[in-house]
Amino acid sequence: MDTAVSLKKTPLNAVHRAAGARMVDFGGWDMPVQYTGIIDEHQTVRQRVGLFDVSHMGEIEIRGPEALNLVNYVSTNNAAKLKIGQAQYSGLLYEHGGFVDDILVHKVDDDHFFLCVNASNQEKDYDYISTMNRGFKATVEFAGDRYAQIAVQGPRALETLAKLTRTNLAAIRYYWFADGEAAGIPARIARTGYTGEDGFEVYVAPDEAVKLWLALLEAGQEFGIAPAGLGARNTLRLEAKMALYGHEINASITPYEADLAWIVKMDKGDFLGREALAKQQAAGITRKLTGFEMRGRGIGRDGYEVQVDGQPAGWVTSGGPAPSLNKNIGLCYLPVGLAEPGRTIHIMIRNQPVEAVTAPTPFYKRAK
Amino acid sequence: MTTYPEDLYYTKEHEWVRVEGQSATIGITDHAQSELGDIVYVDLPQPGATIEQGKTFGSVESVKAVSDVYAPVSGEVAEVNQTLATNPEKLNEDPHGEAWLVKIKLTAPDEIKQLLSAADYQKYIGA
Numbered sequence: 288m289d290t291a292v293s294l295k296k297t298p299l300n301a302v303h304r305a306a307g308a309r310m311v312d313f314g315g316w317d318m319p320v321q322y323t324g325i326i327d328e329h330q331t332v333r334q335r336v337g338l339f340d341v342s343h344m345g346e347i348e349i350r351g352p353e354a355l356n357l358v359n360y361v362s363t364n365n366a367a368k369l370k371i372g373q374a375q376y377s378g379l380l381y382e383h384g385g386f387v388d389d390i391l392v393h394k395v396d397d398d399h400f401f402l403c404v405n406a407s408n409q410e411k412d413y414d415y416i417s418t419m420n421r422g423f424k425a426t427v428e429f430a431g432d433r434y435a436q437i438a439v440q441g442p443r444a445l446e447t448l449a450k451l452t453r454t455n456l457a458a459i460r461y462y463w464f465a466d467g468e469a470a471g472i473p474a475r476i477a478r479t480g481y482t483g484e485d486g487f488e489v490y491v492a493p494d495e496a497v498k499l500w501l502a503l504l505e506a507g508q509e510f511g512i513a514p515a516g517l518g519a520r521n522t523l524r525l526e527a528k529m530a531l532y533g534h535e536i537n538a539s540i541t542p543y544e545a546d547l548a549w550i551v552k553m554d555k556g557d558f559l560g561r562e563a564l565a566k567q568q569a570a571g572i573t574r575k576l577t578g579f580e581m582r583g584r585g586i587g588r589d590g591y592e593v594q595v596d597g598q599p600a601g602w603v604t605s606g607g608p609a610p611s612l613n614k615n616i617g618l619c620y621l622p623v624g625l626a627e628p629g630r631t632i633h634i635m636i637r638n639q640p641v642e643a644v645t646a647p648t649p650f651y652k653r654a655k
Numbered sequence: 656m657t658t659y660p661e662d663l664y665y666t667k668e669h670e671w672v673r674v675e676g677q678s679a680t681i682g683i684t685d686h687a688q689s690e691l692g693d694i695v696y697v698d699l700p701q702p703g704a705t706i707e708q709g710k711t712f713g714s715v716e717s718v719k720a721v722s723d724v725y726a727p728v729s730g731e732v733a734e735v736n737q738t739l740a741t742n743p744e745k746l747n748e749d750p751h752g753e754a755w756l757v758k759i760k761l762t763a764p765d766e767i768k769q770l771l772s773a774a775d776y777q778k779y780i781g782a
Contacts, residue, residue, distance in 0.1 A: 309692070324747075325718040326693045518692065518719055584696060586716060608695050608718055615695075637714070637721075 297342035298435050298496040308516060314407030316343040319516040328519035329610040332482050336441035336507050337515035341481075341488070342496060345409025346430040347402040347416060353425040358400045361419050361559055362392060363542060365552040369394035374462045374477055378542050378550050379404075379412060380560030384567060385538040386545075388412050389530060391479060393464055401475070403436070403488075405532045419559065435496035439503060440486030440523075442653075443510035448487055450506040451499075452476070456487070470502035481520060483527025483651055525616065526609050526651035528578065534589055534604045535576055535618055543567055544620070546576045546648075574601065577626040578648035579634075581615035583641035587634035593619045594633040594640055600625055603634060609650055616650050617643075657685040657782070660751055664727065664767055665776035671751065672727040674767060679728055682755040683715060683746065686780045691717040694746045697739040699756055704732045706759065708766050713756065715746065728766045730759030 294317035303310065308319035319340065321328060331337045349358055358366045364377035371394055379387040388408040393401040404412045413429045420427050439448050445456050454467030454476055464477035475490040491499055504512060521531070530536045535545055541564060542551045551564060581587060586606050593601040606617030621632070628647045633640035663671040669687035673680045688694065696716040706712040711723040712732075735757050738745055745754040771779060 320719070321692055324693050522718065584698075586696070586721070588721070 295343070297340055298493040299340045299342060299500055302497055302500060303340065303514075306514060308514070311517070313343070313517055316406055318343060319514070321516040321518045322514050325516070325518035325522060326608070326610045328513060328515035329522050331511065331513045332441045332484055332515055332519060332523055333611050334442070335511035335513075336439060336443040336447050336486075337482075337513060337519065338500065338503055338507070339438040339440065339515050339520055340435075340496075340500070341438050341520075342435040342493070343406035344431075344436050345404040345406055345412065346434045346490070347404060347409070347413055348428040348430045349400045349402065349416070349425050350428070351398055351425040353423040354398050354400050357416070357420055357423040357425040357427075358392060358402075359555060359558060360423070361416050362390065363551045363558060363560065363564075364392065365555040366392050366394065366400065367555065371396055372463055372465060374464055374479060376462075376550055378547065378560075379415065380542070380558075380564075381538060382560060382563065384541040384560045384563030386532065386536040386540060386542075387415050387538070389532055389536060391477075393475075393477065395466075408532060433492065434490045435493045435499075436488060436490050437496065437499055437503065438480055438482075438486060438488045439507075440480045440482040440484050440515075442485060443507065443512070444484070444486035447503060447507035447510055447512060448476070448489070451502055459487075461485075470499050472499055474499070481529055482523040483529070483649065484523070484653055521605075522607055522610060525605050525607055525618070526611055526649065528618065528649035531605060541567055541572075543572050544574055544576065572623055574620045575623050575626040576604070577601075577619055577621045578628075578646040578650060579617050579619055579632060579643045580646045580650075581617070581634070581641065581643045582631075583643070585634070585636040585641045586615045587617045587619070587636065587641070587643060592635040593621060594635060595621070595625050595630070597633075597640075600632070606634075611651050614650075616646070618648075621645070659684070659773040659777055659782075661773045663751065663773060664770035665773065665779075666725065666727045666770060667779060668725045669780075670725060670727045672767070672770065674761070674764075677761050677764070678733065678758060679730060679761050680755045680758050681727060683724060683750055684776070685750050686782065687715075687722075688747050688750045691715060691719070691722060693718045694743045696721075697743045697746060697756070699735045699739070700732050702732050702735060705762075706730060706732060706757075708763070708769075724756065727770055728759070728761060729763045730761045732757050733760050734758040
């Protein structure tokens with residue numbers, strides 16, 4: 288398709304195409320949605336190890352004596368609690384409490400923070416943080432072009448990556464990272480992911496991405512490694528109930544509504560959105576992100592109306608098959624009073640109400 | 656490389672039809688199943704339902720999305736492929752054969768003339 292010309296490409300684009308991946312426009316990026324099949328790739332990650340090109344994700348570096356103050360002002364979690372080499376999931380909010388983006392904050396040094404942000408939000412995030420920096424005078428760098436990112440995810444991820452690095456991976460705890468090397472390439476290795484499995488997200492220079500990708504595929508061969516696309520990434524994160532910007536969270540949704548109160552630290556001092564969140568906390572939320580399982584035939588998909596007792600009550604944010612659970616699942620917003628698990632609801636699928644039941648989340652939790 | 660059988664007629668909406676006298680068998684093309692990816696549901700009309708050329712008569716849902724299926728020709732549904740209710744993945748495996756969708760009794764056989772040949776369809780999808 289000729290439309291691909293205007294799309295942004297990761298350094299691995301030609302590798303995906305050569306592997307026969309189906310490519311799609313994902314927020315302006317030409318990305319692999321699947322290689323062999325979404326369900327297949329999903330199971331590979333749950334049972335063995337999968338490789339994801341997530342180089343489209345954005346990076347923002349914040350440096351200087353004021354770096355911590357800026358990060359803590361623009362984000363909801365408490366970056367002051369981070370130790371060097373530790374990462375945290377956080378929210379970047381507007382004053383009114385809605386999400387600009389959800390982000391990962393890595394503390395590289397006392398005066399250096401490394402933010403991983405959503406691909407399609409990276410320019411917006413950079414502009415927003417830069418504007419807020421006027422009162423701080425930290426150095427804010429748009430670093431998306433300096434990093435490729437490869438995610439190695441699944442129960443055999445550690446063994447796979449361990450073959451390529453001298454960095455002691457077992458010593459990196461969940462949501463910690465180390466600056467080391469992989470396949471002879473300087474790499475930031477973080478024990479993070481978006482699949483609900485153990486694994487690593489590895490940041491390298493873009494011109495080294497192909498070398499690392501191929502080395503990982505070879506190293507993981509004995510464990511049954513396979514590349515996985517954005518399709519599987521979505522079913523995996525949905526089972527683990529991880530939010531996707533533009534679906535569960537957006538500019539009109541607050542962390543409290545999105546069931547993300549744990550990333551809001553009201554006691555850390557002032558931050559963007561704090562006042563609005565304090566008000567919402569006092570008044571109580573009216574709607575809440577809720578899981579559901581389909582009982583009837585069909586899949587409740589993004590944007591579909593949810594009805595309770597024949598009345599419109601909410602909307603679906605994400606829905607799809609859960610290959611690990613053999614069910615069709617989804618997430619939706621419902622009034623707080625209707626959001627407890629076990630309630631019969633109906634999803635309007637192509638103008639027909641199809642029965643579903645609200646369900647506890649996450650749908651999938653890996654055995655530790 | 657998929658081969659598109661010469662004895663089928665095709666639509667730009669990626670359905671195929673095989674005509675046998677006054678009857679026709681309808682399915683979706685290999686290109687369609689490939690674009691959809693892993694198919695998880697197939698919704699089809701009941702026997703006795705009438706379908707009209709160019710109008711949707713069912714849907715095919717994959718992990719990614721749901722797509723309408725359009726009637727390549729008009730007719731009355733005589734038989735529905737029950738296999739697909741329990742084994743929708745068959746549609747990924749054998750779309751031009753075992754995984755046909757419905758058999759119909761043609762009510763306007765002349766409509767066939769508006770459909771694409773295998774060669775034209777392959778040109779259309781760039782295969």
